[in-house]
Amino acid sequence: xxxxxxxxxxxxxxxxxxxxxxxxxxxxxxxxxxxxxxxxxxxxxxxxxxxxxxxxxxxxxxxxxxxxxxxxxxxxxxxxxxxxxxxxxxxxxxxxxxxxxxxxxxxxxxxxxxxxxxxxxxxxxxxxxxxxxxxxxxxxxxxxxxxxxxxxxxxxxxxxxxxxxxxxxxxxxxxxxxxxxxxxxxxxxxxxxxxxxxxxxxxxxxxxxxxxxxxxxxxxxxxxxxxxxxxxxxxxxxxxxxxxxxxxxxxxxxxxxxxxxxxxxxxxxxxxxxxxxxxxxxxxxxxxxxxxxxxxxxxxxxxxx
Amino acid sequence: xxxxxxxxxxxxxxxxxxxxxxxxxxxxxxxxxxxxxxxxxxxxxxxxxxxxxxxxxxxxxxxxxxxxxxxxxxxxxxxxxxxxxxxxxxxxxxxxxxxxxxxxxxxxxxxxxxxxxxxxxxxxxxxxxxxxxxxxxxxxxxxxxxxxxxxxxxxxxxxxxxxxxxxxxxxxxxxxxxxxxxxxxxxxxxxxxxxxxxxxxxxxxxx
Ligand SMILES: [Zn+2]
Numbered sequence: 062x063x064x065x066x067x068x069x070x071x072x073x074x075x076x077x078x079x080x081x082x083x084x085x086x087x088x089x090x091x092x093x094x095x096x097x098x099x100x101x102x103x104x105x106x107x108x109x110x111x112x113x114x115x116x117x118x119x120x121x122x123x124x125x126x127x128x129x130x131x132x133x134x135x136x137x138x139x140x141x142x143x144x145x146x147x148x149x150x151x152x153x154x155x156x157x158x159x160x161x162x163x164x165x166x167x168x169x170x171x172x173x174x175x176x177x178x179x180x181x182x183x184x185x186x187x188x189x190x191x192x193x194x195x196x197x198x199x200x201x202x203x204x205x206x207x208x209x210x211x212x213x214x215x216x217x218x219x220x221x222x223x224x225x226x227x228x229x230x231x232x233x234x235x236x237x238x239x240x241x242x243x244x245x246x247x248x249x250x251x252x253x254x255x256x257x258x259x260x261x262x263x264x265x266x267x268x269x270x271x272x273x274x275x276x277x278x279x280x281x282x283x284x285x286x287x288x289x290x291x292x293x294x295x296x297x298x299x300x301x302x303x304x305x306x307x308x309x310x311x312x313x314x315x316x317x318x319x320x321x322x323x324x325x326x327x328x329x330x331x332x333x334x335x336x337x338x339x340x341x342x343x344x345x346x347x348x349x350x351x352x353x354x355x356x357x358x359x360x361x362x363x364x365x366x
Numbered sequence: 367x368x369x370x371x372x373x374x375x376x377x378x379x380x381x382x383x384x385x386x387x388x389x390x391x392x393x394x395x396x397x398x399x400x401x402x403x404x405x406x407x408x409x410x411x412x413x414x415x416x417x418x419x420x421x422x423x424x425x426x427x428x429x430x431x432x433x434x435x436x437x438x439x440x441x442x443x444x445x446x447x448x449x450x451x452x453x454x455x456x457x458x459x460x461x462x463x464x465x466x467x468x469x470x471x472x473x474x475x476x477x478x479x480x481x482x483x484x485x486x487x488x489x490x491x492x493x494x495x496x497x498x499x500x501x502x503x504x505x506x507x508x509x510x511x512x513x514x515x516x517x518x519x520x521x522x523x524x525x526x527x528x529x530x531x532x533x534x535x536x537x538x539x540x541x542x543x544x545x546x547x548x549x550x551x552x553x554x555x556x557x558x559x560x561x562x563x564x565x566x567x568x569x570x571x572x573x
Contacts, residue, residue: 077385078385078386078389083384083385083388084432086388086389086392087388087429087430087431087432088434090392090395090396090429090430091430091435091469092494093396094395094396094399094430094498094550095494095496095550096494097396097399097400097518097563098399098550098563098564098565099493099494099546099563099564099565100517100565102493102494102546104494105492105494127392128389128392128393128396129389130386130389130390130393131386131389186401208491211491211492212490212491214491215489215490215491216490247516247517247565249545249546250546267520269520271396271400284400285517286399286400286401286517286518286565287400287401287517287518287520288517288518288519288520289517289518
């Protein structure tokens with residue numbers, strides 16, 4: 062070997078680098094290049110069995126395995142957090158099978174595999190964001206037949222999608238979809254952005270980083286190149302609006318970020334905190350303090366009492 | 367017969383480290399495709415290409431081609447036994463005479479190409495079933511440039527490949543008209559690669 066992975070101690074030599082065999086990587090790599098050439102179009106690929114259940118993001122895992130190299134720094138997030146069981150397991154999987162460095166810092170990472178969120182910190186042109194996708198076909202709930210949805214994409218027949226959104230407005234006075242809110246990519250393909258909150262949709266538009274999407278069970282890969290138009294579907298008289306939060310993060314006082322509700326006790330006390338844990342920690346380290354942030358003096362008094 | 371005479375007729379070696387070098391070439395290709403017209407370096411890759419292929423074109427073959435990807439070769443490459451045995455030995459890809467069957471087309475003398483027509487451009491349902499055309503280049507810093515716009519490009523990107531046939535830019539503009547169908551083009555200079563995916567709009571500057 063002319064180049065050896067950095068962290069040879071934890072590198073499991075019994076597997077090929079990044080687990081997948083080279084033939085599978087080649088097939089996935091060809092699909093990625095086609096996906097980039099046709100932004101938002103779902104490229105079929107021969108998805109492989111991975112040593113984890115489909116719900117764990119085997120599509121994203123296969124993309125990461127085909128893209129990752131020994132100089133990469135990998136971050137894995139699940140719902141914005143680096144510390145969930147899913148995120149920790151996938152990060153360890155790649156540590157074991159590649160020996161690459163991992164990080165929880167959005168800024169440091171060269172590859173970010175994600176489930177259900179886009180980081181709050183803006184990404185740069187040297188980074189790649191890899192999404193785990195459960196259902197890649199945005200038209201699936203309107204038309205179960207793959208042959209028909211393929212035809213609809215081919216003919217740009219997206220009228221049904223607008224009808225569905227319009228029915229929402231008729232029922233609720235607004236579009237009720239809050240996750241996996243459909244987008245139009247490069248003025249051509251309607252695309253499912255994966256189950257991210259619609260709060261994150263505007264971040265996809267003209268993003269400097271390459272975005273790759275992998276659906277393992279459904280065997281589809283798609284992509285958004287950097288600086289590509291990504292527009293959330295809407296109507297002139299009912300324009301798209303991302304979620305808004307009435308209060309800042311209780312821990313770091315950040316505004317205009319996506320917040321999770323945390324239940325504090327069985328009496329119904331709760332607080333809203335950043336879903337992006339790295340972003341929240343970074344702000345607290347810089348000295349930003351929300352109204353529920355632990356005050357060292359105050360908590361000392363409490364423990365003495 | 368000795369081992370050294372045997373090895374003289376054997377195909378040249380592939381990557382020194384097949385796993386990590388294939389990954390490095392792929393990342394260069396992925397960056398090229400994601401940022402059309404930018405030059406991506408292959409300087410860290412060590413290869414002895416079979417004549418008359420250059421290093422970058424050889425790296426693309428090793429990185430992307432296998433028994434699933436029929437290859438079309440221009441006359442000069444098709445007439446090279448060294449190239450044929452290299453492709454057979456390293457990736458076992460079938461060589462096809464028919465442009466529309468090709469997953470990849472390798473063209474060592476782009477100036478002598480008669481047309482870009484005939485390669486697969488995919489179908490409405492499957493626009494990915496198309497040919498990726500690889501043009502060997504002397505350099506990607508030619509005096510005469512075009513401007514590129516589209517996905518992957520923030521405003522405009524100038525692009526100056528040295529070896530393209532006279533009809534090339536006109537046919538590439540037509541190719542873009544078919545979008546999302548169309549061919550994708552890779553440019554392979556010795557140490558550098560660049561890409562012109564079908565999504566890119568080409569603006570020819572007035573001379
Ligand atoms: Zn916070």
